[in-house]
Amino acid sequence: MNNAHLHLILNHFPIIVPIIGFLVMIAAFVFRSEILKRTALAIFVFGALFTFPAFGTGEDAEEVIENLPGIEESVIENHEETAETFAYFSYGLGILSLIGFWANWRKKKFSNLLATVVLVFTVVVLFFAFQTGSTGGEIRHPEIREGFTAPTE
Numbered sequence: 001m002n003n004a005h006l007h008l009i010l011n012h013f014p015i016i017v018p019i020i021g022f023l024v025m026i027a028a029f030v031f032r033s034e035i036l037k038r039t040a041l042a043i044f045v046f047g048a049l050f051t052f053p054a055f056g057t058g059e060d061a062e063e064v065i066e067n068l069p070g071i072e073e074s075v076i077e078n079h080e081e082t083a084e085t086f087a088y089f090s091y092g093l094g095i096l097s098l099i100g101f102w103a104n105w106r107k108k109k110f111s112n113l114l115a116t117v118v119l120v121f122t123v124v125v126l127f128f129a130f131q132t133g134s135t136g137g138e139i140r141h142p143e144i145r146e147g148f149t150a151p152t153e
Helices: 003-010 013-031 034-056 058-065 073-105 111-140
Strands: none
Touching (some): 013 111, 058 073
């Protein structure tokens, strides 16, 4: 397994895990469950932790593929910039979720408000997750790039 393969394996977790956390948090509000809120907050922390190795393997993955035919440097750079933004937002969600977990566990009055803030912030994180996943996919899949037209026979 090379570094590009490792990056491809790891990079899905920071995108998928917050989606799961978002769904669990919605269920927590629907069912008014503090346990589900804590579970969602823990899931967000888990997702943020997965961002470290996914982001950390990106540079090494670039080294492996940057000279392959059909790979455009501008597409890699675009992905790298969106991934950096996503990583910072993901780390922020993890920290906010840790605080929310603590507040919920200690039954602080502001814990419900904080859980709501986390839920809204997750939407922002998922927007950047989508951008990062899309720009990453564009590296090897020109057919998903904006303005792509299929060759005619």
